Amino acid sequence: MSPAKVPVRVDGRQLVLTNLDKVLYPEVGFTKAEVIDYYSRVAPALLPHLEGRPLTVKRYPNGVTGQFFFEKNAPDHTPDWVRRATLPVPGSTKNRDEIDFAVIESLPALVYYANLAALELHVPQWRVSDDGAALPPDTLVFDLDPGAPASIVECCRVALILREVLRADGLTARPKTSGNKGMQLYAEWDGREEPSAYAKRLAQALEKAHRDQVVSVMAKKARPGKVFIDWSQNNPAKTTVAPYSLRAGPRPTVSTPLLWKEVEGCEHPEDLVFTTHDVLARVEEHGDLFGQA
Incomplete structure (x- = not known):
């Protein structure tokens, strides 16, 4: 396997981490490996605030000075053990009637998204039920x-x-x-x-x-x-940056x-x-x- 790809096991799940030495915050030299390390270590505090909440991320594949994009739909290559919730999205700019949102409730799922350079994690003020239906705002x-x-x-x-x-x-x-x-x-x-x-x-x-x-x-x-x-x-259609999420500024500041x-x-x-x-x-x-x- 290429040195740019590193297989790891996280809480029993097999993941392949990529480009760990890529600098995502150039002003301070903060790398993707450090992003993954931060999210891994803060996970016990962060995960309860993501649990049950459909995820929207801002991904910065070339770092905070490069192009970024919002992503609501879980990528096709998302592992099947990452929870999803299929929800209607009226008025979607992508002309979709519904979106398969990821719902991040475990350390492996969080690491998976950190490896995608999903620096910012945004969630709504409501959760989904066990069967994936939207619940009232909490x-x-x-x-x-x-x-x-x-x-x-x-x-x-x-x-x-x-x-x-x-x-x-x-x-x-x-x-x-x-x-x-x-x-x-x-x-x-x-x-x-x-x-x-x-x-x-x-x-x-x-x-x-x-x-x-x-x-x-x-x-x-x-x-x-x-x-x-x-x-x-x-x-209900809006999201707010989650507690403990990174922000994509010059330095790796946190909400x-x-x-x-x-x-x-x-x-x-x-x-x-x-x-x-x-x-x-x-x-x-x-x-x-x-x-x-």
């Missing part, structure tokens, strides 16, 4: 996106306001970085109403009460210096669960930038912060 998400010159510092201030609004409604918010410039707040959803409608109402109320800080509309011209609360991520004291104490954007090394150390110290209310 998660509420607010995506906080700063408009320059605002940064994650301003996102943190808005997150603290939003945390209290959610708490008053009996919901416990959990924060994480986006791994890029913003952050997200999640809460378990009890199905009291349609989640997008609820999230939109809260975003609009916060905009009205804090017009100097918050905007609830997507228009770019409305966003400079403010934080856009993207409530539309709760649309990182946070302690609320970190949100409260954030004074500089770099305070909340975490790379793979940082995240593995955080998981070692705290466990899965996103699994804790």
Whole structure:
């Protein structure tokens, strides 16, 4: 077998890893082998947040400076032991009526996708049943996106306001970085109403009460210096980057669960930038912060 192909056994599954020395993050020399190593080591914290959720990935076969593509349909060569869920996709840009999504629930499946240079893992706010049918949303998400010159510092201030609004409604918010410039707040959803409608109402109320800080509309011209609360991520057709997913920036930054004291104490954007090394150390110290209310 070519040196570029390395057979491995992962939890009893046979895989062939390829081009392990390919540099996927050229600015820091971070290789595909290191991507696979990160996902393998963070798997105990990550997999519960992928379980049951149809997967969308962003693949970067030639690294973060090369061409990338979104992939929802599991590739034809996907091993038969990787779970799939066939789901309708109305309005698909690929003119498909349905897609065979992968559902990543095991370390071998995660390693398989990491070997495809699937750097970013995105999932919806709902799961599928054991027989593959879509279930009602179980998660509420607010995506906080700063408009320059605002940064994650301003996102943190808005997150603290939003945390209290959610708490008053009996919901416990959990924060994480986006791994890029913003952050997200999640809460378990009890199905009291349609989640997008609820999230939109809260975003609009916060905009009205804090017009100097918050905007609830997507228009770019409305966003400079403010934080856009993207409530539309709760649309069942949309996905959000998963906790512990890599992001495809210059460095291997990660969408990182946070302690609320970190949100409260954030004074500089770099305070909340975490790379793979940082995240593995955080998981070692705290466990899965996103699994804790």
